Every structure is written in C-alpha cells, then in structure tokens.
Amino acid sequence: MIQIHTRFLLPLAALLLAFLISLPLQAASWQQFAPVQAQIKGTPASEGLQLELPLVSEDGSAVPLSVRFTGSLAEGDQLESIRIFATANPNAEIIDFIFHDARSLADLSTRVRLNETQNVIALATSRNGRQWVAEREVRVTVSGCLMRSDEQADAGMQNPRIALPRRLQAGQPIEIRTLISHPMETGLRKAADGKLLPQNLIHNMVLELDQQPVFEARFYTGTSANPYVRLHLKTDQNAMARFRWTDQQKQQLEEAREISLR
Amino acid sequence: MTPHKHLLHLAFAGLLGLAAVSPLHAAATAEQRQAALLASSCANCHGTDGKLAGSIPAIAGRPASVLESQLLSFKRGEMPHATVMDRLARGYTDEELAILARYFANINR
C-alpha cells in the first residue's frame, strides 16, 4: 500500500505547486490608473501610508475609511495632502485632505461611496514633492437583507456637529469628529420619473485656528452623504477653532469650539 | 464511486436501519445529488424532503406536472395570493424548476 502511495507523491506535489502558482497575484492598479498617474511625479514610496477599509462592505453607500501617515519626512519638509481615489466609481475622486499647516496630523477617517467591488488608492504628497501610495481592495455586496433609503436630493446643509475630547492636552494629538447633514447628490442618479437629479455637493470643510487655515477636506461624488471627518490636531496654544462648510452654491455654515488646553 | 464502496454503504445503511431516512443515498447518482442540493433550501419552509404540512403546504409526492406548472406560474407572477414564492421562483431557470418538481414528486409522503 505504502509503495502505491509514494508512486503518486511526486505528481501530487507538482499539482499542488501548479495550484499555488495559479493563485492570482494582486497587481498594484495605481500604476495603471490614469487619474492617479496624472498626480504622480517620480516613484512614490509604497511604505509609510496606511489605508484601512473593510475587506467586504455590505453597504457601498457608506464604507468606513481611515488613512494614516507613518513615514518619515526630511528636515523642514511637511505633508501637503492625502488624496483618495476609487478605481471603479463613475468619478475617481473620493475625498482630499489638505494640511495647511503642521498642526493638523495625517490621521483621518471618513465614509466613502463605492459603486462596486474595486480598489481604493491613497496618495500622499509632501511640500518637497515626495509621494507615498497605498491601495486596498474592497468587495462591495449589498446584503440580502439590506435596502437603501431615499435621500432628499435637494436638501441643504444642516446640523453641523463637532465632538472634542473632554480633556485636551498640549502637545498631544486631539481627536476631533465632524459631521454635517447633506445628501451629497452626485448628479448621476435618476429620480422616479427618469430625470437626472441635479448635482448638489458640499465643496469643502475648512478648519481654522484663530483665523489661520490649518486643515481642509474637499468632498466629491465619492464622499458619502452627510460627510463625516475624523481628524487630529496637535497644538500647544489655546485657540478658537472654526469649522466652515461651503457648498457648491457658496452657501456656508460655521461651527466654533474653543480649544483650551490643560 | 467504485461499485465496491457503494455496496458497502448500502450494507451500512441497512445495518443501521437508516435506509428509510436516507432516500437520497440509496441510489445517489451525481445527477440526483445535484437535484437534492438544489432542492435542499426548499426544506427550510416545507420541512425535510418537503413533507411538512402547516400554514405552508407539503410538496412531497405531488405530481411533477402539477408542481412544475405551479412553480412556473409563481415565476411568471401569475399565481394568485403569492407572497414570497414568486420572488423565490424567479431565482431559478425553467429547467431547474422542472428538476425541483421531479425531485419532490419522487419522494413518498
């Protein structure tokens, strides 16, 4: 019996090997994706930018996304932006995070729209032009027990919300959560009568500390309805923080919070 | 499956007195196993082998032609008072519905 078995060990090993080789290798799609390529100068680093998304999402209308910069910057250089792209949405842009000064930290979360299963790409750029890239695949399946609700397409900005920690410490990262009610109508969706609903987006949210712009989030069709941004600040001075949302019609809504450190 | 193995299974089934609860295994061709797997989800509402009668009717042992025409009516939305069977029947090809009808027709009530 044993001899019979060993006779087949070699072909079996070969089969196993062939199977392993045939497993698909994940190609980095940012190299072939034109909207990202257009932003790239030189060769971006593949280490230093952490992008987190669920492997599978049961609701493509609001997929949680976190991105964090863990790389190192040269003396005097600082991070300028992190841009997020979708490879299979109707529009590539999801959201941009812009660091107007070094007090805003590259540790962010938001919720994004993903039309279907696809890759999401994050691209970080420093003021000196260094770049970092990260990519994740997300499988989008609407669960058999889920149904979408109807959003009000023409609603304006409402209910801005800010959450700060109870205790703020100088020199320590301060986690700030922001949320505003808005349909973020893409301009791609049809109403029941078959007509396209007009695009209605919030353009951006700017954070100022004592009138100095510190951070900005730019929203696109890939940003979920009711834009949510969790960000981090680090400062050693008390300041008045103003959060200002501006929509495509130049309407603005502002919320202010005092940053008073212990 | 080798004939030898098959016989062994039959012997086991007989020995344990399990042939009665295992109609599937008694002559499990690949085709029958495929039909059984296709049909297995039906048991969740109609009971094992489609034999349970209650607010949802039993389907085992009814003529294949009757079952098939009912399933097709559900699929086409022509069945009066349908609630969920129309939504389910649309998930199968006509051929699959015919296989389901024959499968349940061949089960003794």
Place this chain on the structure above:
Amino acid sequence: MTTEQNKHLVSRRNLLKGAGAASLLPLLSACGATAISNGTAGRVVVVGGGFGGATAAKYIKRGNPAIDVTLVEPSKTFYTCPFSNLVLAGERSMDTISHNYRELEQVYGVRVIHALAEDVDPVAHTLRLSTGRTLQYDRLVLSPGIDFRWNAIEGYDQQAAELAPHAWKAGPQTLLLRRQLEAMEDGGVYIMAAPANPFRCPPGPYERASMIAHYFSQHKPRSKVLILDAKDNFSKQGLFTSAWKEVYGDRIEWVSLSNDGRVVQVDAARREVVTEFGTRHKASVLNVIPPQKAGFIAERAGVTNESGWVPVNPRTFESERVKDIYVVGDATVAAPMPKSGFAANAQGKVAAAAIVASLEGTDTADPFWANTCYSLISPDYGISVAGVYRLNDESRIIETPGSGGVSPAGAAASFRRNEAAYAVGWYNAISQDTWGTRL
C-alpha cells in the same frame, strides 16, 4: 470557479481514476498527514448545534450514513434567536423556541457530546474539548455563531450585559430583557443600541423594536421605543418605517448614524448611553447590541481574517485558510447572503454535500442557496425579504438576477396577515428540518 482551477480539478480527477480513487484520496486531502480512519467512510466532527451545525450533521448522515459524525455542543437545549423577539413581547414562552438533539442521535446516528470546543490542531486534525477529551477528525465543521466585541463600546462588557442585556444570543439574556420590560413602569423608554454592519440577523433589531412596541401598546401604552443606530440604512427599512407609522404611530423613534445615533459609551448601572457627538440618553430599559465577530473557536482554528470573520470557498464552505475545516453560518463572510438562521441552514447543506463528496472522492455538486427572512411588525403583520443565491463565473456568490427582494410596499392587510402566518410556518419547518422538532 476559474478555468485555471477547473483544469486542476479535472486533472486531479483523472489522476484519481487512474490510481484507484479510494486509496489515493486520503493522501491527497491531507497531504499525507492523516489518513481516513479504517472501517468507516470518514470521521466528521461538527462544532455548534445551531442552524448551521445541526443541519450539517444531519445532512452528512443523509448523504452517507456510514460517515461517522460527532456533534459538539455545550447545551442540551438550544434556543433560537428567530422568534425570541416574540418571547420578549410575551407572545411566546421559551419552550416554544427550544430544541434538542434527540432526532440527530436517535434517527440519524449522530454522536452528540455536550462540551465546549476549546482548541483545534489543524495539522494533527484534532479538536480538544473542555472535558479534556480530544477528537480526531478527517473533516471539521465549525458553526460557531458569533461572539461579542466586549468594550468596543466603552463600558460595555460581560458584566454590563447583566444590567443592560444584549439578548443577541437567545437564552438567559432573552429572559433577563423580558423581565426588565415587564418590570418597567408605564411611560418609560426602552432604548436599543443597534450595531454597524456586519452583524447577526440584519432585520432583527427592527423586528425587536416592533415587538416591544406591540407589547407596550397592549400593556404600557405611554411607553416609547428609541433605536440609536450605528447605520444610516437598515434591512427592509422602507417596510419597517411605514409599518411603524401605520401600526404604532410615533411610538418608535429611529436615530440614524448621521443624526448622531452611534452609541460610543455605556453606563449600564445608570442605564445611560452617550453617542458619538455627545448626546446623552437615559433609558428605563437599556438593550445594547454590541459589534460582533466569529465565535471563539474559529479564531482558535486560525480560520478568521483581520475582520474577525471567516472567509470560505463559496463552492464548499471550506475555509480559505485551513484545509479540511468547513465553516458555516453567521461566522462566515458569505455576503450577499445575510447572517441568518435560514442562510446558516442552507450553508450547512452545501458544506454537508461537499464533505460527503470529498470523503467519497466524487464531484461536488453545484451549490445553491436560498434565504427568506420574515420579520413580524405585530403578531398578525409580517414582512419578508427573500433571495436565491448561486455562484457566478468567478466563483463568487451572487443573488440570482431578477429574484428575491422585499414584500411589496402598500400591500393589503391580508397580505401582511398571510406573511405573519407563513413566518410561523417557516419557523416550524426550519425547526423540523434542523433539529427534528415538531411544533
């Protein structure tokens, strides 16, 4: 299945035919590490006696009675989550949602061991039990259900659950929540914290809210139901919200994620919760359904991924990570199939067929699954969502185009009454199919 994999399967099959399938199969299946025990058609150990595990055990025996099947389940009585919301509303007793393993033992010849599965050695093919005993398997089925991510919501741990129950595993927790609802003064507020996706039973929280509103309307007419949700959309949302308005007026209030519905902090002793943007809510009865992950033994077996759930080969429900371990039910990543008892039962049958075929060395049949989730708005008002699932060309599970969907909006009262009656019919049938219970 990809063409590439198909080719390999074909060549493997040809090889098997040439070599005498019976003698080669064990070698192939475990790379020579273990052989199938002599004298039986193989040993299968099933962990977990819920919808997925009990069904898998029964259908393996139906597929081939000569396969030696052992079911490991700590409890002698299993309480289902489906219909436990009726117990909360006082419409059913715990007896009517309890099941045992007598049919599996006496009719199907499954050996049932009441113990906790503690560890898996996937190389030695052994499972260690809380009794100290070790079981050898050729194929292992895990149907471990869910575990809770304690402290994912600040302040909500196992001790807090004794004050503010989750009742998301049926049993003592169901009774605890029922007693609290009974003891609540009229005019009180029942608050439920509902989790983000994915979680067990997507429409469950909203059926629960409905059934508790029903109880209030009968016995505590001035009381309210408040749902604080970590989601902006939920299962059968349109049907639920219009039915709530129709049946309960403004008794049920739902606060979405984007309206600051996500609970981030729980004070169970004071029955208070705090949401993401700092709103504080005080409850008379507090029900926290925390974030979840695959049951503990899945982690021990090494089949979970970074999400805490179990990726499986959809054709067989064998783990993508560990050979000869099959995982079914809520613990798996099987979307678009929902985490429901119906889906677990359907997956148990697919895994059973695949295991029988693999032990016999025959081809695995093409898998099919269906799902119907009934939810009760009141005892005579039912709604449903259905789906039929199959594999696409890329071997991924898809909902068959054109099939499934939810009950129609604006249907007649008779339609809703019929669906409520079918919900009971469904529960009786799946209980019979899974455990042999005659209700």
